[in-house]
Amino acid sequence: MTSSSSPRPRRRRPGPPGRFRRPDGPVPAARPRGPGGHLVGAYGLLALTALLCLVFSLTLPRTFPTAATLDAILSNQSIPAVLALAAMVPIVTRAFDLSLGYGLGLAHVMVMQLVVHEGWPWQLACLVVIAGGAVVGVLNGVIVEFGRIDSFIATLGTGSMLYAVTGWVTDGGRIVPGPQGLPAAFTDLYDSTFLGLPVPAFYVLALAVVLWVVLERLPLGRYLYVVGSNRRAADLVGIPTRRYSVYTFAVSGLIVGFAGVLLAAQQQIGNPSVGLDYLLPAFVGALLGSTAIKPGRPNAPGTVVAVAVLAVGLTGIGQMGADFWTIPLFHGGTLLLAVGLAGYSARRLRTSAATARDAPAGPPPRASRPGGPADRPP
Template identity: 75%
Template sequence: MTRSPRRPPGRRFGHLLGVYGLLALAALLFLAFSLALPDTYPTLDNISAVLSNQSIPAVLALGATIPIATAKFDLSIGYGLGLAHVMAMQLIAVDAWPWPLACLVVVLGGAVVGAFNGMVVEFARIDSFIATLGTGSILYAVTGWVTDGARIVPGPHGLPAAFTDLYDSRFLGLPVSACYVVLLTALLWLLLERLPLGRYLYVIGSNPRAAELVGIPTRRYVVHAFVGSGVVVGIAGVLLAAQQRVGNPSVGLDYLLPAFVGALLGSTTIRPGRANAVGTLVAVVVLAIGLAGIGQLGARFWAIPLFNGATLLVAVGMAGYTARRQVRQRPKEPPRALPDPPKVTS
């Protein structure tokens, strides 16, 4: 029985750092802020508030992870989030729809938007950045048309308690919204890591030409990835409506950058070099710990976008470095012998 060659100590340390480095950073950040703010930071109330406040960005980051697995980017998720939460408020607070039906329609609407994005990208052959930025602008226009540029405020009776409990209730002492994040992470992990669909998405993302040669219908699976992203965006919109209880036509744009920071930073950990659900969750935890800490330290209002933007640059740089490092570490195949040239007979 032959044993696989052991990695050199330096390479083994680099591998462990790539897999668990971000998780270790989360622990170090929490320890540092706990020492700096011992009376307010390491408390159950603060942890509960952080979990609750960061649940919607986490859900949106998980939604962005699905197309990234195919090397596509959905820049419409922020605009889609704004439209989804506005539509939920419109249907429940203004049109008096039963809230379960309104939520279902919003989630299905997110799937339709995702399918449209996927078809524009794959069948119109438009780059995903440009295509989803264009569809996002259309979604923003629809949001403005629905709200006429004003907020949607519920009547004197407010929203149904069962609807707001989707966000406000607790489960096992934790905010139920945090439980949604854990459940969604588990479902995406199962989809991407254990089911054939996830393997197909990864193959398409790493080498679409090779995926076509082995018979994978790349266009269909890319559309599926965008549909999955749209469904998650619809769910996030429902949660945002239950949280804010007011329809704000411009609120979705605030979630776009944190979502991509979490998704791209997550691709540098747990499974370095590829988008993965657990890595995205770890990245969101790091962002949540950092944002809560700098907020409690009394940072100015511009510190949060500065933190998000700098972290995005670091995430993109680390993702590129990890991908290049994996390519360098792959064993090189011996060069194939070229066939002899045909003999020319006179």
């Protein structure tokens, strides 16, 4: 027998075929995203809003940094903000409701029809219209989920039908109140102030807070985000994806009905085609909002910040004397930018989650063998 001072090397057992064998030694973990990058991604739009306010205030010192401009922004952008929040809810489950503009037009026309021509109390007319908006949303959800039709096509078809109903109700004309006008309590829904600020701004704030609580603090919101991120996984864990998707369309329709009430109180006239002007700004705000506060997923605070960016930009451009065609140009360009940034944020979020999940852990501490240095007495 021969003895050797060096220990015999141990033979490695091959792992099962097709599996990755971890290399020897510690594996460096993925570099975490720094706090600076997270702050820029989360609050970049908020900083952009402040920067735009500063630029327009220096450029237009007599007209932009005034209380009248603030009141105009809070009042005029309240309905687009409400509609953007309505568009945001189905996007949480990766669905799109293109019937928003048509539903807004029908809702405000129906309020005027019931109050002016049918003589209904304005409170009852508003409640019926808001409930009708929820019914339309349920119809959209059922068609999309149980009819298995893409949400773009389904809601575009239902929106065209809503536009047809609007034309049938108004007979292609406008609904104008009589000499007595509309009830003052009804118009005060939009024209009144609270704490020195327009009341519609508080509607937007209250709606955003409710949606934030539901989506970020309740189990229902977490389920909706799971459905939007991976519907197959949501089905496997027992989440009723179809039912929850119908819920999002119903909530969207409910908010659209409320926006129609505000639009009727603002316009004080029934215009069958006015709702289409709000469709593009609503989706711009909803998609651009998914890149702020919670980058990579739709959220209510980010949507409000995105609408604020659009409002400040449009107000400043308008005060600088830009032509009318700059508004659709601004909305179209911002929509393309919003879609690109939203897709990039979502991909980056998924990549970061996959990297953190797949990153191998470091090797466990090697236990000392009997007779080793740790067991020897000093």
